[in-house]
Amino acid sequence: MLNVALPKGRLGEKVYDLFEKAGFECPSIRENNRKLIFENPEKAVRYFWVKPSDVAIYVERGAADIGVAGKDILLEYEPDVYELLDLNLGRCRMAVAARADFRDDPRRTLKVATKFSNIAQQYYASRGRDIDIIHLNGSIEIAPILGLSDVIVDIVETGTTLKENDLEVVETIVPISARLIANKSGFKFKGAAIEEIVRSIAAQTEGNV
Numbered sequence: 001m002l003n004v005a006l007p008k009g010r011l012g013e014k015v016y017d018l019f020e021k022a023g024f025e026c027p028s029i030r031e032n033n034r035k036l037i038f039e040n041p042e043k044a045v046r047y048f049w050v051k052p053s054d055v056a057i058y059v060e061r062g063a064a065d066i067g068v069a070g071k072d073i074l075l076e077y078e079p080d081v082y083e084l085l086d087l088n089l090g091r092c093r094m095a096v097a098a099r100a101d102f103r104d105d106p107r108r109t110l111k112v113a114t115k116f117s118n119i120a121q122q123y124y125a126s127r128g129r130d131i132d133i134i135h136l137n138g139s140i141e142i143a144p145i146l147g148l149s150d151v152i153v154d155i156v157e158t159g160t161t162l163k164e165n166d167l168e169v170v171e172t173i174v175p176i177s178a179r180l181i182a183n184k185s186g187f188k189f190k191g192a193a194i195e196e197i198v199r200s201i202a203a204q205t206e207g208n209v
């Protein structure tokens with residue numbers, strides 16, 4: 001049985017559609033209930049819904065053989081997994097944003113509010129910029145408005161959240177999209193099944209660009 005961790009929510013549903021089209025269907029997953037685990041013994045596949053930011057943990061620790069996680073999570077937590085495929089879904093970018101009137105003063109330590117402390121740390125370290133990280137868990141856009149931070153490092157998809165909070169992108173750090181990841185030892189023992197899935201899904205995703 002191949003264990004597959006799917007990110008709960010809209011992205012996860014698109015991801016399941018891909019698996020289904022690739023020939024790894026599990027019809028019970030479409031039933032509207034609160035179950036979290038579904039399996040199709042004929043296809044030797046078991047799916048489970050987990051919080052998107054937890055997929056990499058399940059895969060790294062081998063509770064799932066493969067899963068789908070955003071590149072943001074992979075860059076932030078650096079799990080020890082194989083990244084097999086860019087699914088070209090959930091496309092957005094990690095960016096620095098600030099109020100339109102913000103001017104950086106390099107003599108001052110820059111206050112950065114973010115959920116992605118590791119990404120922000122690495123980005124500013126590579127530029128030799130001294131920063132003070134303010135780690136928040138959500139609604140990051142409020143921080144510069146209330147003077148808690150100078151800038152934010154966050155995900156920008158449509159840009160609506162920034163716009164509605166009078167913030168602007170200062171710089172893009174990295175483009176983000178959903179990635180198919182695999183547990184390292186699972187990849188050795190179930191390599192043939194995983195490679196079959198990767199091949200079929202790759203054929204499906206070519207049109208997603």
Ligand code: PRP
Nearest residue numbers: 138139154155156157158159160161162
């Ligand atoms: C994410 C991100 C931004 C928003 C960007 O938040 O943190 O707030 O989406 O999308 P947009 O550019 O299309 O407006 P999410 O909804 O994940 O909630 P959060 O506040 O918990 O981060």
